[in-house]
Amino acid sequence: MHHTIEPRRHRLLGDQSWHAHAACRPADDHEVDLDLFFPEPDEMDRIHRAKSLCAACPVRRTCLDAALENNDREGIRGGMTEEEREPLHSKLDTRHDDGRVEATLAGRDIHLTHSERRAVVRAAYEAEVSTERLAWLLKITEEHANKLYRRTRRELRNATVAAPQPDGSTVDQDDLGAAA
Numbered sequence: 001m002h003h004t005i006e007p008r009r010h011r012l013l014g015d016q017s018w019h020a021h022a023a024c025r026p027a028d029d030h031e032v033d034l035d036l037f038f039p040e041p042d043e044m045d046r047i048h049r050a051k052s053l054c055a056a057c058p059v060r061r062t063c064l065d066a067a068l069e070n071n072d073r074e075g076i077r078g079g080m081t082e083e084e085r086e087p088l089h090s091k092l093d094t095r096h097d098d099g100r101v102e103a104t105l106a107g108r109d110i111h112l113t114h115s116e117r118r119a120v121v122r123a124a125y126e127a128e129v130s131t132e133r134l135a136w137l138l139k140i141t142e143e144h145a146n147k148l149y150r151r152t153r154r155e156l157r158n159a160t161v162a163a164p165q166p167d168g169s170t171v172d173q174d175d176l177g178a179a180a
Contacts, residue, residue, distance in 0.1 A: 018066075023057035024050075038075040047081060054079030068092050069111045104137055105129075112138075125152045 019025060026032045032053070039046035054060050054076065064078020068089060073082055080088075093114040101119045103110045105127075112120065117138065124134045135145040 018059045018062045021059045022063065023053050037077075041083075047076065050076045051079055064088075065111070107137065109139070121148045121152055122155075125149055 024032050024034065024037060026034070036046055036050045036053075039050065054063075057063065057079070060079050062078075064080060064085075066072070067077035067085060069092070071089065073085070073089065075082065077085065095113045096115040096119065098119075100110050100112055100116050101123060104112060104116070104120050105123055120137065121134065124137065129137075131142050131145040131149060134140075134148065135142045138145070138148075140148075
């Protein structure tokens with residue numbers, strides 16, 4: 001299942017400006033005890049107070065994404081405790097948001113998961129984006145971009161090789177012998 005959020009909400013590489021909009025940020029008109037976000041596991045009142053602040057936060061999703069992308073495993077982030085975020089940490093590399101892929105292809109410096117980076121390479125390859133442009137989009141060398149395109153060509157070729165034949169059989173790599 002793919003989830004898409006509006007491209008304007010994706011956090012750019014190195015962007016910390018969202019902090020200024022966080023509900024937990026102390027300001028002249030309200031004080032926030034940041035220790036509230038680092039409760040002991042049995043301090044349920046503190047956990048509920050922190051989560052209620054997060055629930056009203058306009059950058060809650062961005063906060064959660066930043067915590068996951070930075071492997072931040074301490075405290076309450078994005079309205080979730082350490083324990084609640086743990087399954088998300090373990091699945092981060094497989095998270096896929098088409099909006100992030102599209103934003104990257106449009107030239108925005110978006111944090112990408114492994115799955116999303118592969119999707120960018122595949123989409124760029126299919127759109128015949130130059131290796132120079134792919135290198136710029138992913139902030140990699142042109143040599144690395146060439147390697148990614150070669151891998152993509154192999155993956156597409158292998159998908160074709162394993163495709164069902166008109167008689168219903170499939171051609172397996174083992175059928176191709178050593179020449180494959």
